[in-house]
Structure formats: C-alpha cells, structure tokens
Amino acid sequence: MSDISDRSLADAGVKRIDWALQEMPVMRSLMERYADSRPLQDVRISGCLHITTETANLARALKVAGADVVLCASNPLSTQDDVAAALVEEYQIPVFAIRGESSDVYYQHIHAALDHLPMITMDDGADLVSELHKSRSELLQGMMGGTEETTTGVIRLRAMAKERALKLPVIAVNDAMTKHFFDNRYGTGQSALDGIIRATNILLAGKTFTVVGYGWCGRGIAMRARGHGAHVIVTEVDALRALEASMDGYQVMPLSEAAKQSDFIISATGDKHVIDREHMRVMKDGCVLANSGHFNVEINIPALQALSVSQSSPRENVVEYTLEDGRTLRLLAEGRLVNLAAAEGHPSAVMDMSFANQVLAAIHLVDNKGKLDNAVHGVAAEIDHEIAQLKLEAMDIQIDQLTDEQQRYLASWQEGT
Ligand code: ADE
Numbered sequence: 001m002s003d004i005s006d007r008s009l010a011d012a013g014v015k016r017i018d019w020a021l022q023e024m025p026v027m028r029s030l031m032e033r034y035a036d037s038r039p040l041q042d043v044r045i046s047g048c049l050h051i052t053t054e055t056a057n058l059a060r061a062l063k064v065a066g067a068d069v070v071l072c073a074s075n076p077l078s079t080q081d082d083v084a085a086a087l088v089e090e091y092q093i094p095v096f097a098i099r100g101e102s103s104d105v106y107y108q109h110i111h112a113a114l115d116h117l118p119m120i121t122m123d124d125g126a127d128l129v130s131e132l133h134k135s136r137s138e139l140l141q142g143m144m145g146g147t148e149e150t151t152t153g154v155i156r157l158r159a160m161a162k163e164r165a166l167k168l169p170v171i172a173v174n175d176a177m178t179k180h181f182f183d184n185r186y187g188t189g190q191s192a193l194d195g196i197i198r199a200t201n202i203l204l205a206g207k208t209f210t211v212v213g214y215g216w217c218g219r220g221i222a223m224r225a226r227g228h229g230a231h232v233i234v235t236e237v238d239a240l241r242a243l244e245a246s247m248d249g250y251q252v253m254p255l256s257e258a259a260k261q262s263d264f265i266i267s268a269t270g271d272k273h274v275i276d277r278e279h280m281r282v283m284k285d286g287c288v289l290a291n292s293g294h295f296n297v298e299i300n301i302p303a304l305q306a307l308s309v310s311q312s313s314p315r316e317n318v319v320e321y322t323l324e325d326g327r328t329l330r331l332l333a334e335g336r337l338v339n340l341a342a343a344e345g346h347p348s349a350v351m352d353m354s355f356a357n358q359v360l361a362a363i364h365l366v367d368n369k370g371k372l373d374n375a376v377h378g379v380a381a382e383i384d385h386e387i388a389q390l391k392l393e394a395m396d397i398q399i400d401q402l403t404d405e406q407q408r409y410l411a412s413w414q415e416g417t
Contacts, residue, residue: 002088002096003096010086013056013085020056024349024351025352030359031061031064031065034359044067045069045122046071046121048124049149051080055351058351061355065362069093075340077099078336080099081099120366125156129153129168133165145365148172161375169372171361171378177388183350185223187346188217188221188292189224191340196342199315204225209231209263211268212235214245233261255279256282262283264288265287267299268292270298276300288332289335291332304331353391357379
C-alpha cells in the first residue's frame with residue numbers, strides 16, 4: 001500500500017524527522033492538545049506535499065489527532081527517500097513518492113492518494129485537487145474540502161473558482177500571515193540560497209545576483225543574497241513591487257539588461273518562461289540559473305536546450321549547457337524548486353507555523369462540514385493570532401499589552417490633537 005524507493009532508509013529518516021520536530025514547538029503543542037480529543041478521528045486525508053522531515057511531522061500530528069493519512073509527492077524531485085521510508089515503516093503512514101520519479105509515476109502516485117477516498121485533500125500546488133476535478137470527480141461527493149499550501153496553488157484554485165469549476169471549499173493556508181510572511185520570505189530566503197550554495201559551492205560575495213520577481217519569496221531571496229555580499233538586482237513587472245525593491249536598496253532594471261551582468265539569476269514569479277531565450281542570448285558566460293517557483297516552467301528549458309550544442313553534468317544538480325558561441329549556462333536542479341531539489345526545503349522552524357495552519361485548517365473543515373461554499377477561503381484571523389502567540393511563547397518572547405486607556409483611545413474618534 002505504498003510506493004517508495006528503499007524501506008531500509010527508515011532509521012535515518014526517523015532520526016532526521018525527530019531532529020526537525022525539535023524546531024517545531026507549535027506542532028508539538030498541537031499534538032499534545034489533540035492527542036485525547038482527536039478532532040480528526042477517522043477523517044481520511046490525502047496529502048500531496050513535499051515529502052520532507054517537516055511534512056512527516058505534519059502527518060504525525062494529523063494522525064495523533066485521529067486522521068487516516070496517506071501522502072504523495074507534490075514535486076518529482078523534492079522527496080526525501082529516507083523520510084518516505086520512515087513514514088511507512090515507523091509511523092504506518094502510506095506514501096507514494098520516489099525522488100526522481102517520472103511524470104507518469106508522479107501522476108500514478110497522485111491517483112494512488114486519491115484511491116484513499118479522501119474526505120480532505122491537502123495540496124501544495126493544487127495538482128491533487130486538479131486531478132480530482134479532471135478525472136475523479138465522483139469522489140467529490142461528500143468531501144469536506146481541501147487545503148492549499150502555496151501561492152501557485154491558490155492562484156490555480158482562484159482560477160477554478162472564477163470559472164465556477166471548483167466543487168469543494170478550499171482553505172488557502174498560504175494566505176495566512178503566519179504562513180507567507182515567514183515561510184515564503186524567511187523560509188525561501190534561506191533555503192533557496194542553501195540550494196544554490198550546495199549545488200555550486202560558488203562564493204556569492206562580490207557577485208551579481210538577479211532575483212526575478214519581488215513577491216514574498218523574491219524579497220526573502222534578495223535579502224539573503226545581499227547578506228552574502230552579492231550585488232543584488234531585482235526585476236519586476238509590477239510597478240509597486242519594483243518601487244519597493246528600489247527603496248529596499250536594490251537595483252531595478254529589465255531582465256534583458258540584468259542578464260548581461262548577472263552571475264546568478266533566480267526566478268520566483270509563479271509564471272511561465274520568465275527567464276527566456278532572449279535573455280539567454282545575452283547572458284554572461286558561466287551564469288547560474290535557478291528557479292524557486294513551484295513549477296519548472298519559469299526558465300524556458302526547451303529554449304536553453306535548443307540554443308545549446310552540448311550538455312554536461314559537472315556536479316550533482318548542475319547541468320552545464322554550452323552554446324554555439326562557446327558560452328556556458330549552468331542550470332540547477334532541472335529548473336525545479338532549487339530549495340527542495342538541491343537542499344532540504346525550508347527550515348523546520350518556519351514550516352512549524354505553515355503546518356500548524358494546515359492542522360487547524362483541517363479541523364476547521366471538519367467543524368464546518370457542509371457549511372462552507374465551494375470557494376477559496378482564507379484562514380480565520382483567530383487561527384493566525386493563535387499560531388503567532390504559540391510561536392512567541394515557544395521562543396520565550398514576551399510582548400506588551402494595550403492599556404485600557406489605549407484601547408479606549410483606539411476605539412474612539414473624538415480625541416484629536
Ligand atoms: N515547502 C518548502 N519547504 C518545505 C519543507 N521543508 N517541507 C515541506 N514543504 C516545503
């Protein structure tokens with residue numbers, strides 16, 4: 001009832017999952033809270049998520065709360081095979097995920113997760129919900145809803161809702177402030193740099209590093225690249241974001257200009273072919289290309305292949321394309337999420353908050369079964385504040401309280417200068 005790479009890796013996976021849990025105090029407190037009350041008792045959940053140590057702790061927490069969980073990968077290159085083995089062998093949670101699986105196997109695994117007849121889906125990128133609607137719509141009957149982890153998935157779901165194609169309520173976990181302020185910014189900031197450094201081991205100090213897209217992920221990447229001493233350029237299509245990047249102290253220019261001077265170019269846009277043929281034509285020799293957006297469509301890889309006369313793989317997760325004029329361009333992790341494919345994804349301490357939102361969102365779906373519209377719903381403000389409060393407590397950080405006088409002042413309009 002599982003399809004994983006190697007069950008003998010389980011012991012190594014268990015150790016890493018426990019290590020991650022030490023950095024996940026909010027998840028630990030939710031596990032304690034729900035161990036007796038079991039609000040997810042017998043709720044079948046199918047999760048299409050990156051199979052990492054943090055996801056393993058999410059699955060453990062859901063199981064502790066009573067759920068019947070199966071997992072499949074949300075990206076063919078992000079699975080940590082030792083974690084998959086540990087989930088199956090140690091925690092008896094079925095997993096369908098093998099690092100490096102083909103596209104066909106990736107979709108077979110999604111269908112295996114749907115064979116679990118989920119009452120709740122948990123997606124990272126909306127592939128599970130998309131397949132559910134496209135080819136398994138008979139399963140929609142009686143489902144409680146779904147949750148969505150990432151920006152790209154939420155955009156897809158909103159497109160479905162707009163066309164009235166969405167046939168179940170979905171909670172956009174990504175929209176919680178305790179998710180995107182931290183996971184997208186500090187998580188991607190650290191893990192994308194981690195992936196680039198692990199893959200290349202090239203010094204960033206003194207290099208020109210271009211970030212394509214200044215959303216929450218792009219902001220985090222730019223901030224951390226600057227921290228390494230790189231000269232950071234931001235490219236944008238949105239005037240407000242471009243202005244913000246400029247006032248944050250980055251150089252802003254079109255990618256066609258930035259490409260001529262960059263040693264590194266990393267995309268974080270959620271859109272297709274943002275690093276395109278015209279940019280490749282003018283890139284510097286040796287330029288490193290990476291993507292941190294959800295899908296491997298941000299870099300036009302077919303164009304890169306068409307422009308190149310030969311390819312080689314000098315290091316794991318690096319393919320060097322030699323162009324006709326002798327320049328080489330280095331593509332990391334096949335253009336897939338560099339933070340998960342070449343490193344271990346976001347650090348546990350940020351996934352702690354993202355996945356606490358997932359647990360509470362699942363419980364919210366159960367508590368509100370049949371009451372929610374078939375639409376994309378935000379996470380309730382109370383959940384966000386509760387998670388922030390729990391995280392602060394775990395970090396042993398105290399904050400001030402408004403006095404009665406301050407509360408009255410904020411609630412009144414009469415008092416001025
Ligand atoms: N997305 C980004 N980083 C992740 C991680 N460590 N685990 C699961 N999903 C992720």
